[in-house]
Amino acid sequence: MKKLFKFIGILLLLLIVSAGVFYVAYNEKIPEGKQGKEADELAENMLKALNYDAFKNTEVLKWSFRNDHVYRWYQQENIAHVSWDHYKVTLHTNEPEKSEVYIDGKLTKNQELVTKAQDFFNNDSFWLIAPYKVLDPGTERRVVNYKGKKALLITYTSGGTTPGDSYLWILDKNYLPTAFKMWTSIIPLGGVSATWSDLKNTESGIKLPTKHKLSLFGLKIDMGDVKAYNEKADELAHKILKAINHKAYKNTRYIEWSFAGKRHFKWDKEKHIVDISWDTIRVNLHPQETEKSTVFFNEKQQETIDKKIVKKAWDIFNNDSFWLVAPHKLFEKGIIRSIQKVENKEALLVKYTTGGTTPGDAYLWILDSTYVPKSYKMFVPSMKMKGTTATWEDWKQTESGTLLPTNHVFANGKNLSMGTVKGYN
Template identity: 45%
Template sequence: MLKKLGKILLGLLLLVLISAGILYALYHEPLPQGVAGKEADALATKMLTALNHEAYKEARYLEWSFVNGKHHYKWDKVSDTVLVSWKDYQVSLDLKNSTKSTAKKGNKRVTSDKEKQLIKKATSYFNNDSFWLVAPYKVFDKGTIRSIVHLENGEKGLMVTYTSGGDTPGDSYVWLLQPNGFPISFRMWVNIIPIGGLEAGWDTWQVTESGAFLPVEHQLGPVTLEMGSVRAYR
C-alpha cells in the first residue's frame, strides 16, 4: 500500500513539475530593458494626473478588503497607521514606529511573542494588499526607478522598479496605459512569481469620495482579485 501511494505521489509531483515547465516555456518573458530619464518621469506624471493624484493625496483615510474579503483595512495616511483585521485578529500597525504596533485576538491583547508574529504577518498583508489598491500612486516612491520600454504593438510602456521597501525589493512592473495616461494593466516581474511578464488588469475603477480613482477589482488570468468596499475620504 505504501509503495503504491509513493508511486502515485511521485507521479503527481512529476506531472506538476512538467506542467510548471510547460507554463514557464509558454508564458515567461524576460525583463525588458528600459530607458530611464525625463520621458519616463513625464509618462508617470501623466498617469498620476489622469487618476487625480491631488485628490488621492488629500484623502486621509483609505478603506478596502482583499483576498475575497478575508483581510480588512482602514489606513490613516496622516498618522501613518493602519487597522488590519482578519479572522478574529485585529492589529493596529504604526508604519513609522513598529514598536508602537499592537495586536488583539477578539477583545484581548495577545502575549508579546504572539503579538510580534501577528504584527509581522499584518505588515506583510498590508504591504501586498495595499499595493493592489494604490500601486499607480507609488511610481515616485523613494527607491523607485522609472523607465520607458517599447511594447510589441509599437507603443511605449512605463516600467517601475522598486529597489527598496516592501517585502520583495527588486520587483518590476510595466504599466500599459491609454493615450490619456489611464492605466489598463501592468505586467509583473516579481520574486514570488517565477513566470515573468504575467499581466494583471487595472481597468475597473471607481471615483471615490475624495475624487481620486481607485480600483475595485483586478483580473489575473482566470482569477478575479476583488478589493471589497473601496473608500477614500477626508
C-alpha cells in the same frame, strides 16, 4: 509494488515536463527600457490622470482584500487598522513597534501578529494604490515600447516586503492604467498580468480599483467596498457653514446684490430664477432651463430671445453669484475638500471638478477664529491664477439670518463691492 512506483515515477515525470513546458511557454523576461526624462514624464502624466494631488491630501482609505483582510488607513497619520479572523492590529506603518494588537477585542502583545499585519498591509495596499507610488524613493522608471505604445516599467530597489520586484504599467490614451505585468519574487513566472480597471471615483477625488483579474488561472481579487474621503476637511467645512448660518441660507428665498456697481441681481432661490440687469439689458434667467429665459432691451421684451445674450447672462450669474455665496456651496456635487496648513493654521482647499463656467478651479479658504472666511487664494488655470488672493469681508447678517459678504479686496488694492446685499423671504 514495483509497478506502482513505476507509475508514480512516470506521473511525476509527466508533471515536471508539463510544468517545464508551461514555464517555457508563459514565462517572460523583463523588457528592456530607457531611464530618464521621457520615463519620468510618462509617470507624471499617469499621476495627473489619477489626480495625484488629491491622493496626497486623502485622509482615510477603506477597503478589503478578498474579504479576508479589512482595512481603514489614516494615511496622513501613518496608522492603519488591519482586521482578519479574530485579530485586529492598529498598525503604525512607519513605527511598527508602537502598534497595538487585539485578539477577540482584548489588548495583547504579539510581535508576530504585528509583522503579519505589516506584510498584509504592504501587499494589500499595493493592489489599491500602486500607481500612486511610481515616484516614491527607491523606484526606478523606464519607458518601454509595448505593442507599439509607451508603457511604464517600475522597479522597486528598496522598501515594502519584496524589494527588487518590477511592474510594467499598461496605459490608455489618457494615461490611465488599465493593467500591469509582474516580475516578482513570490511568483516564479515572469510577466503575469493583472487588470487595473473597474476604477471608482471616490469622495476625495482619487480613482481606485474595485477588483482585479489575473492572467494566471483566471484568479480574481475583490477589493471590497472601496472608499477614500477626508473626514477632517468635512468637519472644517461644516464649521464654516455653521459660522455663516448656512441653515438660514438654505431657507432664504430671495437674494439681491450688485457686482462692482455694473450688474444688478434679484435671485429667487426657491424657483431658481434670477433677474439680471446691466447697461440697457435685463434678462429673466432660468439657469437650468435657459430656453425659458426672457430678454428685455430698455424694458421692452424681445419676441425672439437672443441666445448669445442669455448665454452671457448665464456666465455673469455663475461668476457674480460665486463672489457672494461660494462659502455656502462647499458640499455641492463635484467638489473635493481637503485641508492645508497656512501659517500653522488649518485652511480649506476646495476644488471644483464639475459645474460652473471653469471646472478644475480651486480655492484655498483662509478663516478667522470663528471659522468665517476672511480671504481665499485662487487657483484658476484658465486665468493663469496660481494663488491670487482676495479678501471676503464686511460680512452682513441679512434679514433671513444668513451671512453674506459685501466687499472683496484684491492683493493690488482694488476693491470689489457687492452693493446693497439683501437676503429675505
